[in-house]
Amino acid sequence: MNAPTTSAVIDGALGPSHPPQVWRINFRFSGSGRYAVCLTARDRDGLAPELWDLTGTRPRSRVLRLRDGVSPWSAAVPTGDGNILVNSVEAGGTRRVLLAVPAATGSATSVRELLTVHDGDLALVAGRNSGTAALALLRTPGRGTTVWRLPGSPERPEQVADVPSFLSGGVWLDESGDLLALARSQGGATRTVVLDSSRGTVSPLPGLRQGEHLLLAAPCGGVLLTALESGGVHRLGIRRRDDDGPTVFPEDLNAVEGTVRPLALDPAGRRLALSVTRGVRSVVLLYDLEEGGLREIGPATGSLLPAACWNEDGLHVVHSAPDRPPRVVAVSDSREAHLVADGERTPWAPAVVRRFDGPAGPLEAVVYGDPVRAAGVVLALHGGPEAAWQLTYDPLFQRLAAEGVAVVAPNQRGSTGYGAAHRDAIRGAWGGPDLADVLHVGRTLAAERAPGGSRPILYGPSYGAYLALLAAAAEPDLWSRAAVVAPFLSGRELYADGPAMVRNLLDRLGGREEITGDALGPRDLLRLADRLRLPLLVIHGERDPIIPVGHSRRLRDRMARAPHQGARLTYLEVPGAGHDPLTGPDRHLVLERLVTFLHAAPPSASSYG
Template sequence: MRPWGDENAWSSAVPTDDGNLLLARAGILLVVPEADGTVAAVHELAVAPGENVRLVAGGTPGTAALAFRTTSTGRTTVWRLSGRAETPERVADVPGEFTGGVWLDGGLLAVASSDGARTVVLNLSDGTVRPLPGLSPGEHLLLAAPQAGTLITAQKREGVLRLGSRRRDHDALTVFPGRLNAVEGTVVPLALDPSGRHLALSVTRGVRSTALLYDLVEDSTREIEPAGVLLPVAHWNAAGLHLVRSAPDLPPQPVTVPDPLTATALTGHGRTGWSPARSRSFTGPGGPVEAIVYGDLAHAGHVVLALHGGPEAAWRLTFDPLFQRLAADGIAVVAPNQRGSTGYGAAHRDAIRGAWGGADLADVIHLGRTLAAERVSGSCPPMLYGASYGAYLALLAAAAEPGLWSRAAVVAPFLSGRALYEDGPESVRRMLDRLGGQEEIVDDHLGSRDLLRLADRLRLPLLLVHGDQDPIIPVSHSRRLRERLARTGHRDTALTYLEVPGAGHDPLTDHEGHAVLEQLVAFLRVGPRP
């Protein structure tokens, strides 16, 4: 059984009505918390293992959640979870890959294909599927209030994804409220109240999120301060609005708002024993760069600049097991949302379209210099950490200014956008096409952003980690980089290469993830071992 807190990008969580928490990783966990947020018990439920197990909150009596997993044959298997420590019930095996789920009436669940091309209705009583009538082409179902017959949908209109509301009647028209679609930030619909009048949303601005309630009748909004980040799962019933909240010092925790129409803030987040973090705005070469900070940047024994994957992603003020582990070892952490990150407007996000390793690399170098200047005299220079795109960016930063960093630990890097396009899966090629990842930057200082060409500039101690079953970035990229570094002949290059058997894109949480995590933390704390 894996210990609590071993979460990653593939995890999903659903609160149960009795205050417990169902977690999906490579299987399902039932977490029973104490009143103060600590864990009383963790039960591993018997579901076939594999990545991308996803949960949908239950909408019928006796069903706390449904678990979805796509098999290697391209079918989606569905299990029913009661919310108790008992074996889940397998209820359907559906051809195709489906994600999400919206409960309708009569035990019917509307699910969308992974490519968004179609929405079908799954009948849990017999495992059959049929089309969902009444939606316009390109309109996707997001939420429903079954008894009221209210549906929340999304559709691209004039190139912008807009939220709409409609009745379930076949001839009903969808309305796209102006006030709802004018909300600033990244908006994620969470739940409809049973009457179908009020819509709960998560709105993320920068590293924080808030809960927003929208009145479909009065066309009005009000906010509930969450004191952390809301996970994109929720349930609204007669007992109130059930949310899952997290913060840097708070693992995902269910919270119930009994009367959300009058509440102004979520309560119950006390001391948990985990390290706190704060946000800080750094001055960057192209404008402010917000970052999440753990520890004392000036006096800590070490400070690491941690770069997120993506590139269309961002760090949020949520629980991160790696950062907690680093903080516990006295390593200060700065996790920036440099240009290219989401949550700061289109200009910030699009600054690296067609220019990977351009504006974002300039931000990282500037932050590294800032951290070096803030360190007390004689202390260790900043370190670098990155995963996926963050690993690529960290290695570019190490090559651009080798003397600025003391060492770097990277997980699943790729060699260049062009090389990844040649070797990566179709989903990655689509992202590269959309973001201009194949376009090259060439300048007088660094030249093209190809790590094989830049290998002779990587003169710092380096830990290179890659899962040998990575489905996103082929392990061959790390193997080729290791071979190229071995041929550079630099005596001051100390390369530690760790290829993790059986691990996927996130070897820190796959299989023997705790052992990998310990090696990474030890490398950042003391450097390479003989």
């Protein structure tokens, strides 16, 4: 018996002609709200800053190519005059802050280095006045946070403060752009403090009770939006910065159904824009802070990203749909408020929403193509587990659709956006109710397939990878093949060597508890490896900081010792990649390997190797 195939070096070429694949990540707005920037890439191109000019009737963007490019871990912040500060992350952890000045025409850009650090984590907060393009927060373990003022010109950065604790976030409180609210983490507790950047002092934000944190502010109106956590529930509160009275927690604001994310306050502090996700869709709600009452903005099919800005020119949000990559759009301020998006046709495939009658109730899914008649159908499982598929652009799903492969992306139990009972069904039961839902949808798709059609294909990243492999082990004959990205072996194994944030998630959701009493037994992939008898592609980033690559290596080695005559396992370890290789420097090659595997005709059974 031969060992599974291992690919350490990625090679390959783009497939046949297909619509361009676009990546847009890390949207940020300038302090004035006149500009926005994101990191973008198209097909094989490397990531580059994309600058959005919001001063006209419609947002306009252009891509600015930097000589050395940027990495997926980099971030960019626009200045008030349309320049860009790039927080560039390089090999070895070195971080450089670069000032990129676009030419008046074209995409040419001049670049100057402003700040270089070799130790610690660096974050940028867009400034609000002409003397401060941004503040740089350098967080060093065992030391605290050093704050630098970046002037947005060739002048040297100025050190503003040196604080013996970790500072994060950043909400401007005043019109002059001197007072910045930050979250201070110290001794296991987090509280909101105010940095006076003109004096270099840090003091608590008065009036907040224990467990209450600042989310947004309207500097002109002096209005603050806070969140108070109590018993695992967050309530939104409103207060004035110059008022000593208690925070008010409006009942109608806190009775909104769905997953609520505050986006922005208008400059006067009269209205609040909220992103509300219900199932696979999200909408903008406008709340009147003085009179109460909510108004939904629409129509718009798709989803909202957690970035927005509201200034005297109006509200801008980041919107995406299955056939539209993320982009900045304006929100009209008329009585019939709506998203102002271009109406031109796109080359990308649309998607529809379908409901399945699950074993414990309806299951919603995003569907591309025709799962009955398509050449193949992929059952895609999301990561998380506290996550959900939404009506948003996905480069992998678009590539599959272009190849004639249908995609069904369900939000099984454990997904967010469908109420507490649906979300909490897997607490203490990872691979229990959610696995039952996945198997049910898989059987439904298999029964619906046209005569002679191939069996469904499994795909999933992270938690979805773990769930996909459990489904493949539970009913090996239901599936034709499976491709997974960054799987973990079990909750207990991940707890043993995962980072602190993952261990906290496992503790909170009962991810270490074992399921017993059914035919599958404990959900441990090493124990279940002998049941994985289908063609399998495992992809893992070499430098995954969330799920150690050792989990996939151990699974690869265990499957090499499987006693049965199964199908071929291909193991692809992506050099230098993190948790999501589909957004890394080699993303287009990883994408093509995935698409080639998922689109391939089912092979005849053969042994490993």
